[in-house]
Amino acid sequence: VLDTPYLAVDLDVLDRNLDRTAAAVRAKGLALRPHAKTHKCPEIARRQLDRGAVGLTVATVGEAEVFADAGVTDLFIAYPLWPVGPRAARLRALAERVALRVGVDSADAVDVLAPVLGGTAAEVVVEVDSGQHRSGVPAEQAAAVAAAAERAGLRVAGAFTFPGHGYGPGRAAGATADEAAALGAVEIDGPVRSGGSTPTVALADPAALTEVRPGVYVFNDAQQAELGTCELADVALTAVGTVVSATGQQVVLDAGSKVLGADQPAWVSGGGRLPDHPDARVVALSEHHATVLFPDGAPPPLRRGDVVRVAPNHVCAAVNLADELVVVRGGDVVDRWEVAARGANT
Amino acid sequence: VLDTPYLAVDLDVLDRNLDRTAAAVRAKGLALRPHAKTHKCPEIARRQLDRGAVGLTVATVGEAEVFADAGVTDLFIAYPLWPVGPRAARLRALAERVALRVGVDSADAVDVLAPVLGGTAAEVVVEVDSGQHRSGVPAEQAAAVAAAAERAGLRVAGAFTFPGHGYGPGRAAGATADEAAALGAVEIDGPVRSGGSTPTVALADPAALTEVRPGVYVFNDAQQAELGTCELADVALTAVGTVVSATGQQVVLDAGSKVLGADQPAWVSGGGRLPDHPDARVVALSEHHATVLFPDGAPPPLRRGDVVRVAPNHVCAAVNLADELVVVRGGDVVDRWEVAARGANT
Numbered sequence: 020v021l022d023t024p025y026l027a028v029d030l031d032v033l034d035r036n037l038d039r040t041a042a043a044v045r046a047k048g049l050a051l052r053p054h055a056k057t058h059k060c061p062e063i064a065r066r067q068l069d070r071g072a073v074g075l076t077v078a079t080v081g082e083a084e085v086f087a088d089a090g091v092t093d094l095f096i097a098y099p100l101w102p103v104g105p106r107a108a109r110l111r112a113l114a115e116r117v118a119l120r121v122g123v124d125s126a127d128a129v130d131v132l133a134p135v136l137g138g139t140a141a142e143v144v145v146e147v148d149s150g151q152h153r154s155g156v157p158a159e160q161a162a163a164v165a166a167a168a169e170r171a172g173l174r175v176a177g178a179f180t181f182p183g184h185g186y187g188p189g190r191a192a193g194a195t196a197d198e199a200a201a202l203g204a205v206e207i208d209g210p211v212r213s214g215g216s217t218p219t220v221a222l223a224d225p226a227a228l229t230e231v232r233p234g235v236y237v238f239n240d241a242q243q244a245e246l247g248t249c250e251l252a253d254v255a256l257t258a259v260g261t262v263v264s265a266t267g268q269q270v271v272l273d274a275g276s277k278v279l280g281a282d283q284p285a286w287v288s289g290g291g292r293l294p295d296h297p298d299a300r301v302v303a304l305s306e307h308h309a310t311v312l313f314p315d316g317a318p319p320p321l322r323r324g325d326v327v328r329v330a331p332n333h334v335c336a337a338v339n340l341a342d343e344l345v346v347v348r349g350g351d352v353v354d355r356w357e358v359a360a361r362g363a364n365t
Numbered sequence: 366v367l368d369t370p371y372l373a374v375d376l377d378v379l380d381r382n383l384d385r386t387a388a389a390v391r392a393k394g395l396a397l398r399p400h401a402k403t404h405k406c407p408e409i410a411r412r413q414l415d416r417g418a419v420g421l422t423v424a425t426v427g428e429a430e431v432f433a434d435a436g437v438t439d440l441f442i443a444y445p446l447w448p449v450g451p452r453a454a455r456l457r458a459l460a461e462r463v464a465l466r467v468g469v470d471s472a473d474a475v476d477v478l479a480p481v482l483g484g485t486a487a488e489v490v491v492e493v494d495s496g497q498h499r500s501g502v503p504a505e506q507a508a509a510v511a512a513a514a515e516r517a518g519l520r521v522a523g524a525f526t527f528p529g530h531g532y533g534p535g536r537a538a539g540a541t542a543d544e545a546a547a548l549g550a551v552e553i554d555g556p557v558r559s560g561g562s563t564p565t566v567a568l569a570d571p572a573a574l575t576e577v578r579p580g581v582y583v584f585n586d587a588q589q590a591e592l593g594t595c596e597l598a599d600v601a602l603t604a605v606g607t608v609v610s611a612t613g614q615q616v617v618l619d620a621g622s623k624v625l626g627a628d629q630p631a632w633v634s635g636g637g638r639l640p641d642h643p644d645a646r647v648v649a650l651s652e653h654h655a656t657v658l659f660p661d662g663a664p665p666p667l668r669r670g671d672v673v674r675v676a677p678n679h680v681c682a683a684v685n686l687a688d689e690l691v692v693v694r695g696g697d698v699v700d701r702w703e704v705a706a707r708g709a710n711t
Contacts, residue, residue: 020449020450020451021450021451022426022450022451022452022455022711023711024710024711025711056652056653078652078653079653080368098609098619098653099609099610099617100609101607101608101609101619101669101670103366103670104366104367104368105366105367105368106368109368124610125610125611125669127668127669127670128609128669131670152615152656153610153617153649153651153654153656154609154610154617154654155610156612183651261447261449262447263444263445263446263447263474263500264445264470264471264499264500264501265471266502269498271445271499271500273444273447276628276682277682277685277708277710278710280627281626281627281628281629281679281682282622282627283627283629303499305499305529306402306424306681306682306685307402307424307425307444307710308499308500310498310499322473323447323471323473323474324447324449324473324477333627335652336622336623336627336652339623339652339686340685340686340708341708342708362623362686362687362688364370364623364624364653365368365369365370365371
C-alpha cells in the first residue's frame with residue numbers, strides 16, 4: 020500500500036503505446052525522435068531507442084544534460100536557445116559529448132550561438148512557424164536565417180516546426196496540412212524537415228517531413244482522449260488518489276493540481292478524467308482536491324476511502340511535479356522510475 | 366548571472382507583505398496561522414513565527430513532517446485526512462512530537478482517525494462548507510461530526526472553513542460574510558473558529574472567527590493583483606525569464622508553465638503578469654514559452670536576450686515546481702532558500 024496521491028504507469032499500456040507509434044512512424048518511412056519532455060525518464064528513453072527512435076528531442080539544455088548522462092548520444096534541443104552566461108559553457112560541453120542539434124529562429128540568435136557552437140559538430144535547425152504563432156519564422160524567411168548561420172560558421176541541418184495549433188477539437192488535420200506546407204516551402208539545403216506532435220503524428224506527410232517529434236503518445240492523457248487521439252484505455256499514466264470527502268453526487272479526491280497539473284484548455288470537460296468512471300467529470304481542481312461529479316440517477320460508485328485513478332489533462336505537467344513514477348503491471352508494483360529531468364528548466 | 370528561468374524572491378517586498386498582514390490580523394485581535402503550502406520554505410515559516418504567527422497551517426502530512434523537522438511545534442493540517450496505510454503511522458508520529466490539529470468532515474473519517482490519534486494530545490477541527498462546496502459539512506451538521514469525534518475519544522478543538530469562493534472579481538466581501546455566517550452558526554464547545562484566505566483576510570470578522578489562515582499574502586501573485594487584493598508592486602516572487610524570440614508586438618520568454626504553473630481562471634487577463642510592464646499580456650503559456658503581447662502604438666520595450674520578471678497567476682503552484690528560491694535585495698542575490706516541502710503531497 021502506497022500513500023496517495025502518486026503517479027502510476029501501467030507498463031503494458033505504455034509498451035503498447037510505444038509499439039504502436041513506432042510502427043506507424045516506421046510505416047511512413049519517417050524517423051522518430053520522441054520528445055522526452057513528456058517522461059523525463061531514462062528508462063522510457065531507452066524503450067524508445069530500443070524501438071528504433073533515432074534520438075531524442077528535449078526542450079532545454081538541462082534536459083539534454085540528464086539524457087546525455089544517461090547515455091543518450093543524439094539529442095535535439097527543439098527550442099530557440101539563447102545561450103549566454105553559464106548556459107553557454109553548458110551547451111558547448113554538450114556539443115562536445117553528443118550529436119547535438121539546437122533550434123534557431125533569428126539572426127540575433129545566430130550571433131549568440133556561433134561563438135558557443137563554432138568548431139563543434141553541433142548543428143542548428145531553423146524553426147519555422149506553421150500556424151501556432153509562438154516562436155519560429157515564416158517558411159519563406161527560413162533560408163535567410165540559415166544563410167546567416169552558415170556565414171557565422173554554423174552547420175545547418177534543416178528546419179523544424181511544431182504544429183501546436185492542432186491542439187483543439189477538429190484541428191489536427193488542418194494543422195498537419197499547415198505543417199507540411201510550411202516545411203515543404205522551406206528552401207534550405209540541409210535535409211532535415213522535422214515536425215509532429217501527438218495529435219498530428221498519425222497524419223504526418225512523409226512527402227514533406229523527414230522526422231516527427233511526438234511526446235505525449237507514450238502515456239496519453241485526458242486531453243488526447245477528448246481530442247480523439249486515443250481512448251481512455253490507452254492512458255498509461257494516472258494519478259492515484261483517495262476519496263476523502265463526499266456529498267450527494269460529488270466526491271473529493273486527494274489528487275489535486277499539485278499532482279495532476281492545472282492545464283485546462285477551454286475545450287476539455289474538466290480537470291482530468293477517471294478512466295474507470297468515464298461518466299464522471301472533474302468539475303473543480305484545487306491544489307489537493309479534485310472535485311468529481313457523477314451523473315444523477317444512481318448513487319456515486321465511490322465511497323470515502325476508495326482509491327481511484329485520474330488521468331491528468333496534460334501528462335507532461337503531471338510528470339514534472341513528481342520525483343518518481345510507480346510502475347505497475349497487472350495490479351502489482353514492479354518498479355519505480357526516477358523522473359530524472361524533473362524541473363530541468365534551464 | 367543565473368541561467369533563466371528561475372524564481373526570485375524580493376526580500377524587501379516579502380518582509381513588507383509579512384509585516385502588513387501580521388499587523389492587520391493583530392489589530393483585529395485574531396490569531397494568524399499562515400498556510401505554508403504557499404512557500405514550503407522553513408526560512409519563511411521562521412519569519413512568520415517571528416512576527417507572531419501562532420503556528421502554521423499545512424495541507425498534507427508530508428508538509429507537516431517537513432516543518433516539524435524544521436522545528437515548528439504547532440501545526441494544523443487543514444484537510445479532511447484519511448490516514449490509512451503508511452500515512453496512519455506517519456500521522457501518529459507527528460501527533461507525538463508537535464501540537465497537532467487535523468481536519469475532519471465526516472463520521473466515516475472519525476472512524477479512521479480515532480485509532481490513529483487516540484491517546485495523543487492531537488485535536489480535530491471540523492471542516493464546514495461556507496460556500497465553496499468542496500469539502501466540509503454544512504454548519505448545522507458540524508456539531509454531529511464533533512459529537513461523533515468525542516464519542517470516539519478524539520479531542521475537538523472547534524471548526525474551520527475555507528472561503529475559496531472568494532476567488533473572483535467582486536466576490537471577497539460576500540465570501541467573507543459567508544465565512545462569518547458559517548462559523549458563527551457552528552455549535553461546538555471547542556473554541557477554535559478558523560477561516561481566512563488572502564483575498565478575504567482583510568475583511569475577516571473578529572466576532573465570528575478566532576484565527577485566519579492566509580497563505581498567498583507572503584508573495585502575492587498576478588491573480589491577487591487582478592483581484593485587487595494587492596498591487597503588482599506587492600508581488601514578492603517572480604519568475605525571471607529571457608526573451609528568446611520576437612516578432613511584431615510579441616515576444617516569447619523562456620519562463621513557461623513548467624516554471625509559472627498553468628493555473629488560469631476565466632477571469633484573469635492571461636498566463637501571468639509582467640510587473641515591470643503592466644500593459645503587457647501573457648496571451649499564451651506553454652511548457653517553456655510565455656507568449657507576451659504588447660499593445661500597438663509603440664515598439665515592444667523588450668528585445669531578444671533581455672531578462673524580465675513574470676508574476677505567476679498562482680504562486681503556490683509556481684513554488685511547488687522549484688527546488689529553490691533565489692533571494693534578492695536591491696538587485697543582488699543575497700541567499701537561496703530550499704523549497705523543502707516541494708512535492709510533499711502525501
